[in-house]
Amino acid sequence: MQRERVTDTIHVFRSDLYVQVTAGLVMTEAGAVLIDTLLYPEETAAIKRFVEQRLGSHVKYLINTHHHADHTLGTCFFPDAHVISHRLCRELLDTRGRDAIRSMQESSNDLADTQVVLPATVFDDQMTLTVGDQTFELTWSPGHSEDSITCLVADSQVLFAADTVMPLPTFVDGNIDQLVGSIQRLQHQPYETIIQGHGEVILRGELPGRLEEDLNYLSALKTQVERAISNGKKSPHEIADVIPVEACGKEKIVLHGAAIQLHESNVYALAASMLSNAPVNT
Numbered sequence: 001m002q003r004e005r006v007t008d009t010i011h012v013f014r015s016d017l018y019v020q021v022t023a024g025l026v027m028t029e030a031g032a033v034l035i036d037t038l039l040y041p042e043e044t045a046a047i048k049r050f051v052e053q054r055l056g057s058h059v060k061y062l063i064n065t066h067h068h069a070d071h072t073l074g075t076c077f078f079p080d081a082h083v084i085s086h087r088l089c090r091e092l093l094d095t096r097g098r099d100a101i102r103s104m105q106e107s108s109n110d111l112a113d114t115q116v117v118l119p120a121t122v123f124d125d126q127m128t129l130t131v132g133d134q135t136f137e138l139t140w141s142p143g144h145s146e147d148s149i150t151c152l153v154a155d156s157q158v159l160f161a162a163d164t165v166m167p168l169p170t171f172v173d174g175n176i177d178q179l180v181g182s183i184q185r186l187q188h189q190p191y192e193t194i195i196q197g198h199g200e201v202i203l204r205g206e207l208p209g210r211l212e213e214d215l216n217y218l219s220a221l222k223t224q225v226e227r228a229i230s231n232g233k234k235s236p237h238e239i240a241d242v243i244p245v246e247a248c249g250k251e252k253i254v255l256h257g258a259a260i261q262l263h264e265s266n267v268y269a270l271a272a273s274m275l276s277n278a279p280v281n282t
């Protein structure tokens with residue numbers, strides 16, 4: 001796990017074990033706020049040790065940015081923390097989340113001690129959380145998944161964007177048009193730094209270009225899938241074959257090569273939904 005200090009009070013943890021997933025820590029006068037956890041218990045345990053032993057504090061609030069296990073599965077290791085999420089996140093953790101953990105536990109012994117924790121406080125559109133001297137603005141940001149949120153640390157203008165911003169945007173569990181809207185809402189904002197749900201921290205100077213690149217990717221993807229369908233391609237499989245990730249302006253090497261798989265899943269999901277809505281020629 002990599003640890004990076006973003007400001008005097010904000011740290012980011014990035015997994016070495018699972019697709020560079022990130023978690024964030026904000027220190028306040030009244031305890032620590034943890035934004036997501038990491039997938040594998042050993043990495044979440046290292047975060048806990050850092051807070052308790054190195055910083056002499058404890059996690060008072062834990063924010064789940066969405067229900068996906070790579071972000072939430074470590075929640076059970078903070079039994080004293082007050083957990084907050086979007087309303088849909090709690091519903092999805094209780095349904096799909098439980099199923100996902102069961103099947104992950106069957107394939108990995110490392111996850112045997114994990115369990116789903118349902119958030120104690122939920123919100124719909126927006127929530128302001130004040131902890132000690134810090135204020136957090138939580139905002140619904142659907143697209144990557146229906147329940148995704150972002151978390152702004154107001155004082156420092158550091159935005160935890162979670163999976164709304166990823167080196168390769170994904171929407172297989174959500175909706176491409178909603179994701180476009182959610183990324184557009186982050187443009188032209190006075191953020192100092194964006195912490196994405198996977199990968200490197202994005203600094204202020206890189207922000208406009210990066211968000212533009214993500215929007216261009218989603219737009220190119222949509223155009224190319226439409227074109228493939230109008231050229232007579234009949235299945236998601238056929239369509240995925242003719243649209244490599246580079247054709248949509250992203251590189252294969254992103255996220256240590258996971259980009260290829262993520263992109264393919266995007267093409268499948270989009271092609272399947274467009275084919276099912278396309279007029280049938282008889």
Ligand SMILES: [Zn+2]
Pocket residue numbers: 066068144145163
């Ligand atoms: Zn996710």
